[in-house]
Amino acid sequence: MQHVAHVNLAHEDANPVALEIAGLSHVYDGREGQVPALDDISLSVGAGRFTVIVGPSGCGKTSLLMMMAGLRRQTTGTILCAGRPMPDPDPQRVGVVFQEASLYPWLTALDNIEFPLALRHAPREERCRRADEMLNLVGLQGFGSRYPHELSGGMKQRVSIARGLVQDPPVLLMDEPFAALDEQTRMTMGHELLRIWSMTNKTVVFITHSLTEAVYLADEVLVMSARPGRIIDRIAITLPRPRTYEMMATDVFGRLRDRIWQQIRSPA
Amino acid sequence: MIFVAVLALWEILPRAGLIAELFLPPLSKTLTVLFQDRMQYAMAMLVTLYEVGFAMLIACGGGILIGAVVGGITLLRKLLLPVFSSLYAVPIVILYPIFTAWFGIGSESKILFAGVYGFFPVMLSTAAGIRTIDEQFLLAARSMGATVPQQIVRVIIPAAIPTVLTGLRLGGALTIIGVVVSEMLTSAAGIGYLVTSYRTVLDSPHVFAAVLMILVFSILFDALARFVERRTIVWQTAGRRERAGSRPDARVAPAVAAA
Amino acid sequence: MTRLQLILARLALLALVLGAWEVLPRAGILNPALLPPLGDVLHTLAGILMRPAFHEAVLVSGAEFLVAYSIAVPLGLAIGVLTVENDYIGEIFRPILFYVFSVPKSIFLPMFILVFGIGFQQKVAYATFSTIFVVIMSAAAAVESVKAEHLLVARSYGATRAQILTRVYVPSMMPVLLEALRISMIFNFTGVMIAEMYASRTGIGQMIENWGENFQMPQLFSGVIFLATVAIVLNEIIRALEAKCSTWRT
DSSP: OOOOOBOOGGGGGGSOEEEEEEEEEEEEEETTEEEEEEEEEEEEEETTOEEEEEOOTTSSHHHHHHHHTTSSOOSEEEEEETTEEOSSOOTTTEEEEOSSOOOOTTSOHHHHHHHHHHHTTOOHHHHHHHHHHHHHHTTOTTOTTOOGGGSOHHHHHHHHHHHHHTTOOSEEEEESTTTTSOHHHHHHHHHHHHHHHHHHOOEEEEEOSOHHHHHHHOSEEEEEOSSSBOEEEEEEOOOOSSOOGGGGGSHHHHHHHHHHHHHHHSOO | OHHHHHHHHHHHHHHTTSSOTTTSOOHHHHHHHHHHTHHHHHHHHHHHHHHHHHHHIIIIIIHHHHHHHHHHSHHHHHHHHHHHHHHTTSOGGGGHHHHHHHHOSSHHHHHHHHHHHHHHHHHHHHHHHHTTBOHHHHHHHHHTTOOHHHHIIIIIHHHHHHHHHHHHHHHHHHHHHHHHHHHHHSOSSSHHHHHHHHHHTTOHHHHHHHHHHHHHHHHHHHHHHHHHHHHTHHHHSTTBOOOTTOOHHHHHGGGSOOO | OOHHHHHHHHHHHHHHHHHHHHHHHHTTSSOTTTSOOHHHHHHHHHHHHHOHHHHHHHHHHHHHHHHHHHHHHHHHHHHHHHHHHOHHHHHHHHHHHHHHTTSOGGGGHHHHHHHHTTSHHHHHHHHHHHHHHHHHHHHHHHHHHSOHHHHHHHHHTTOOHHHHIIIIIHHHHHHHHHHHHHHHHHHHHHHHHHHHHHSOSSSHHHHHHHHHHTTOHHHHHHHHHHHHHHHHHHHHHHHHHHHHHTTTOO
């Protein structure tokens, strides 16, 4: 019988650690007092690994991602990205892709991708070059001068990914980027994302509600409990790469997905 | 199509005697009279335009700025917005005699009155519009390392342009109305004044000539404003937070002209 | 800030404004001839409220308001619904509606005066004219706002036309219609006032215009306060009704 073992953090010593979180807890002021959102989270993500976080709604996974991105301050605990803390957003270390692409409707696709570079006042030549590279990387060559309202949902997310990667950060954080897309586009985008990831070797932390997506994409799946969010399981996905659609029909895939589901339904 | 029919009726009905000429002089007569006295009408239009221009500065300039501030700052919004929308129920025309008592019957009273007339709806509309700017835009900007000044210049201002344009169109229409109403009520100059003075001597063709000028003016302004709005469609479509069950018509209705 | 705090804050603001109105003219900072102190205005108002001439004016204006409203609303609703249901009528009215709001409707006052004279009918006619377009537009919007899915569900359960009308259209349209009633009431009020101020021998609008011309400032301000209060009270009443009926709306 196939037995999928817990991942041992010792595995990670082989690769340098890209992201390390220790003892992170977060409490916020709700209407009736203090609400514990996250409870003593510790994890480390090896460089170049694709980590997926799943959990029930409201478990705090988005908050956790915001903290990794430097967009929110945690109450206690430390976050180290490439060895340094993240008090503020740093697009050169961490790129963020949101659920709603949040592209600026008054800018073309290329202008949107360039935006982080424009903020840094990077020279025009570098901006154009990088933006073009990213546009091609995400498979949208020729669509650079389109406006967001002329792009489909999947295309908008591609632009969003390109924007997150334009400064070549070692880490890419993605908050349910495909949630607003239909099932078929989701599958295509997942596949595309893996292609982009294998070409760029980024460290990816990806949040999703879809268990299928989690198993399909991840090297490792972290399962969070309901609020206050804790990491209740780490599941190594030992499926070979490159992943294929056919793998979704295998026993191994099914068992991995069931395991995750069990954990979410009745947390240990 | 309807347009042509209306013009045709305007000519035919009075000539055929179906409507007394006193009530509706034929279009041709109206146009003739307009042309004959074109200098007088032109001068009057200039006065009116001058008044509208300044009134727009007050209504649009003030309305948009204050609307943006009140709408953007949550505390102010919760505190003041309900007050302002209650005040909207009061017919502002009743304040006009106060303006004439204070500032006389010259242009100042009309500019101030029309300015105030346009101010509230523009302010309400801008305050509402500011809130539709997707807050994700700012989050995305922050994640890309934008400083606060950069956020304001590169995100908030471009995102607010549709709202500002609507405010300009609204404010313009309302100030035109405000100026015309006040000119008709108590005035010594301007196109509204011509309407009133010719009416009192029962000179219908002259009255209608003035009415026609006003109609043309307001329609032209509206067409121009809508043209500009259409050109900026890239701003308008995406990027607005879709509210479940939002009814665009009913949100616009409170901000239209009552006069 | 809690609701209570907000209400208190607004009351404080009101007190501040009213206080300034009382103090600044009395202190001579603002010219009391132009802006009589609040106390004087209220005193004058009390006096005016007793006068039979005032009561008469209120009755006249009120009557004009009510008659115009009771014509404009049913007629406007009917036309509005028809513009949506009947393409032909829609063709006729939609372009008109498009421009109506950017054009000063008051420029048509002279026409009404020429036709009706300066009496009761003229003011009612003008106010109706003023109001009816908003009603038409809102009625059309209300009909269009009824979700197609709701209608489909009703039809699939075999509802008759009458049932669909009463059980789907009416409840769906209620909130929009109530808001339309409120907005058109504001338009109606404005229309009556403009007509009275422009050319009339009776009515509150005419009294205010008169007081203004004669620089009788305390009376003028009393009139304004009276009208403003009436307008706001009516508005809030309908708003409360709206809120009660709209609990299900997002």
